[in-house]
Structure formats: C-alpha cells, structure tokens
Amino acid sequence: MSKFDIQGLTRTFFGGKDRRECANPTCTTKPKQQIGIRFYEQWFCGPDCFERAARQKLLELMPARGKQEKPPSLRMPLGLVLVSRGILSHEQLKIALDQQRTSGTNFGEVLQELGFATQQQVTAAVAAQWACPVFSLGERPLPTAVHIPTRLLELYGMLPVHFQEAGRKLMVGFITRVQHHMLSTIEHVTSCTATPCFITDNEYRRHLQSLAVVSVENELVCDRANGPAEIAKLVRDQASYVGSEEVRFGMCRDYLWGRLLGQQEWDLLFRLPED
Ligand SMILES: [Zn+2]
Known part of the structure; x- marks a missing residue:
C-alpha cells in the first residue's frame, strides 16, 4: 500500500566518505567539502542542484497523490454494529436514521444527541468497522518524539x-x-x-x-496553490536559510508536506490545487 519506501529506518548516509558526489547529473560544481542536502537517498551539493531534484520529484509525486479512500462499503454499517452489540434497539436505529436524514449530521453524533449511545460506544463500534483497536490516552501526554504538523x-x-x-x-x-x-x-x-x-x-x-x-513555531503553511517549480523554489529558500542537511517530502491528499532536517526541524505545508 505504501508507495514510499520506509528504508529510512535503516538508511545510512554516506558514512565515512570524504568526497561526496552530487547526484545532479548536470552539476558543474567541483566536488569539495560541503554540507549539501540529502534528498531521497541522494546527496546534492547545494541549493541549485537540490531545487532541480525537488522539482522533478514533485512532478513525479503530484499525480500519484492520495485520493480520498472509498468509504468502507463492505463493512457493516455503524447502526448494525451497535444493534449486534445490543447497544441499540431496532426501534432506536430507525429513529436515529430518520433523524440523520433530516439533520444531515454524522450518524455517531446523532446517536449521542438522542442519548442512544455514548461516545465510547460509538468510537468502539467505528473502530470495529475498521478492524482497529481503541486507544485511550487518559491523562498521559501525547508522545513528543514524533512531530506531525x-x-x-x-x-x-x-x-x-x-x-x-x-x-x-x-x-x-x-x-x-x-x-x-x-x-x-x-x-x-x-x-x-x-x-x-x-x-x-x-x-x-x-x-x-x-x-x-x-508546537506551531516551526511550521509554515502556504495556502496559495503553487506548481512544482514554485514549491521547489520555496523549499530551497527555506532550506538554505535554516541550513538544512536533509529534506523529505510527504504527499498528503491536500498538502505537500516538506520536512527540513538539520540543526532545526521545520515543516512546510503547501496546499495543492483541487483536481
Ligand atoms: Zn551539484
């Protein structure tokens, strides 16, 4: 399902190499000791070569971006899951469905408004539809090791x-x-x-x-729709400005998520045009 490799887990970058070769085939910079930018398991000697690679990568990623997945049509409807669990009666199911039709709100919310099911029961039923566990955070804080914008x-x-x-x-x-x-x-x-x-x-x-x-200080959001060339240029500018050593791209349905790694971690979000 993942179109991205996750070999980043074990990846070792250029360890011990004194002289790095820029991955840009048209690079004219003489090889020398530079920090450069790592990008998709390659190394680029500077902003120009990185920008070129970023533009190409965006052209490749954009058409394949994740579409809204189809609703879980083969799954049992939420109401029936709750009936099968003895939480909802057939009579209540009928009332709730009628109410949903007129109000147009989320079925789980309708059930809670009517007092037919608790939020925990609805969450557990939705999780069952998706064959996933329910997780309760309780008083524990969210993990801080991994940041998502x-x-x-x-x-x-x-x-x-x-x-x-x-x-x-x-x-x-x-x-x-x-x-x-x-x-x-x-x-x-x-x-x-x-x-x-x-x-x-x-x-x-x-x-x-x-x-x-x-957690919003190192996040930049650009809501104007930009083409690959402009996004690549903006990422390049920010990466040079903060001295990034590595750039990663993550394609979301609505945004291109760029992560800059180095002394400081930055997240850049670019809203993608609707198709
Ligand atoms: Zn180069």
Missing part, C-alpha cells in the same frame, strides 16, 4: 497517541476514519512504522488543543 492533525482528524522507541513504532489515533494515505506519508517523513487506532472525539479535542499551544 497541527494543520494535518486537524484536517485528517488524527493524533499521534503512542510512540515506542524500539523499532520506532507510532500509533496514530483517528476519530472518524482511517486515512491510509496519511499513514504511509507519516512513515516516510518521520521514519516510523505507523499503525492506526481510534480515539474518542473528546480526547482528540482535548489533546489537540494542548498541542496547538506548544
């Missing part, structure tokens, strides 16, 4: 809820659906193995708020 957490209704250093295993909690395209993107950008779980809406909101207070 706040804009993406809000947009895709997800949070990093648990991180295990051994094997770099990350659990990502979703509230309404699993965003598979984001799991593979997170794996690539953060060098983690990401697995999905579900969390309640309340826990999601509470922790997202606490996160927004602390």
Whole structure:
C-alpha cells in the first residue's frame, strides 16, 4: 500500500566518505567539502542542484497523490454494529436514521444527541468497522518524539497517541476514519512504522488543543496553490536559510508536506490545487 519506501529506518548516509558526489547529473560544481542536502537517498551539493531534484520529484509525486479512500462499503454499517452489540434497539436505529436524514449530521453524533449511545460506544463500534483497536490516552501526554504538523492533525482528524522507541513504532489515533494515505506519508517523513487506532472525539479535542499551544513555531503553511517549480523554489529558500542537511517530502491528499532536517526541524505545508 505504501508507495514510499520506509528504508529510512535503516538508511545510512554516506558514512565515512570524504568526497561526496552530487547526484545532479548536470552539476558543474567541483566536488569539495560541503554540507549539501540529502534528498531521497541522494546527496546534492547545494541549493541549485537540490531545487532541480525537488522539482522533478514533485512532478513525479503530484499525480500519484492520495485520493480520498472509498468509504468502507463492505463493512457493516455503524447502526448494525451497535444493534449486534445490543447497544441499540431496532426501534432506536430507525429513529436515529430518520433523524440523520433530516439533520444531515454524522450518524455517531446523532446517536449521542438522542442519548442512544455514548461516545465510547460509538468510537468502539467505528473502530470495529475498521478492524482497529481503541486507544485511550487518559491523562498521559501525547508522545513528543514524533512531530506531525497541527494543520494535518486537524484536517485528517488524527493524533499521534503512542510512540515506542524500539523499532520506532507510532500509533496514530483517528476519530472518524482511517486515512491510509496519511499513514504511509507519516512513515516516510518521520521514519516510523505507523499503525492506526481510534480515539474518542473528546480526547482528540482535548489533546489537540494542548498541542496547538506548544508546537506551531516551526511550521509554515502556504495556502496559495503553487506548481512544482514554485514549491521547489520555496523549499530551497527555506532550506538554505535554516541550513538544512536533509529534506523529505510527504504527499498528503491536500498538502505537500516538506520536512527540513538539520540543526532545526521545520515543516512546510503547501496546499495543492483541487483536481
Ligand atoms: Zn551539484
């Protein structure tokens, strides 16, 4: 399913090599001791060569960006899961479906408004639909070792809820659906193995708020739609400005997520045009 490699986990870059060769075939810079920029397992001697490679990579990534996955049509409808669990009666199911038709709101929310099911019961039923576990954060703070831009957490209704250093295993909690395209993107950008779980809406909101207070300083969001050439130029400028040693790209459905690594970690988000 992942179109990105996750070999970043074991990757060793150019260890011990004194002289590096720029991966740009048209590079005219004489090989010398430079910091350069690592990008997709290659090394580029400077901003010009990096920008060229970034532009090419974007042209390759853009058409393949993750589309909204189809709803889980083969899964049992949420109402029936709750009936089968003895939480909802057939009569209540009928009332809730009628209510949903007129209000147009999310079925899980309708059930809670009517008092037919609790948030925990709805979350557990949604998790069962997706064959994922429910994760309860309780009073534990969110893991800080792995950072995902706040804009993406809000947009895709997800949070990093648990991180295990051994094997770099990350659990990502979703509230309404699993965003598979984001799991593979997170794996690539953060060098983690990401697995999905579900969390309640309340826990999601509470922790997202606490996160927004602390973690927005090194995030730049560009909401104007840009073509590959302009995005590559902006990434190059920021990477040169902050002295990045490595750049990673993660394709999301709505954004290109660029991560700059080095002394400082930066996340750049570029909104992609609608297709
Ligand atoms: Zn070069």
